[in-house]
Amino acid sequence: ALISMLNAHPDAKITISGFHSASGDLPTNQELAKKRAFSVRDALKAAGIAEDRVALQKPMSAEANLAGEDPKSRRVEVAVAK
Numbered sequence: 001a002l003i004s005m006l007n008a009h010p011d012a013k014i015t016i017s018g019f020h021s022a023s024g025d026l027p028t029n030q031e032l033a034k035k036r037a038f039s040v041r042d043a044l045k046a047a048g049i050a051e052d053r054v055a056l057q058k059p060m061s062a063e064a065n066l067a068g069e070d071p072k073s074r075r076v077e078v079a080v081a082k
Contacts, residue, residue: 002078005046015055015082016040021073034058036076055081 006012013022018037041054 003044003049005080006044006049006053013053013055015057015079015081017057017059017079019059019073019075019077019078032074036074040078070079 002014006014016037018033019036020033023029037056041051041056044054045051
């Protein structure tokens with residue numbers, strides 16, 4: 001769906017942020033969150049989306065990542081720039 005939207009709106013740009021859970025080693029979790037975001041970026045690039053349309057952003061607050069053991073805290077969010 002994201003690729004279709006980007007193809008339909010060639011001027012649209014997005015920001016990708018990776019998140020992690022509160023459990024485990026913080027540096028390891030941060031690296032996993034970064035790899036999640038990179039994986040999405042790489043998949044978009046492989047689908048033909050220009051790299052200059054995709055920005056990676058570290059979440060503003062590490063506390064926003066700390067939703068306990070909820071698997072939803074281990075996620076990637078994509079925001080469309082206005």
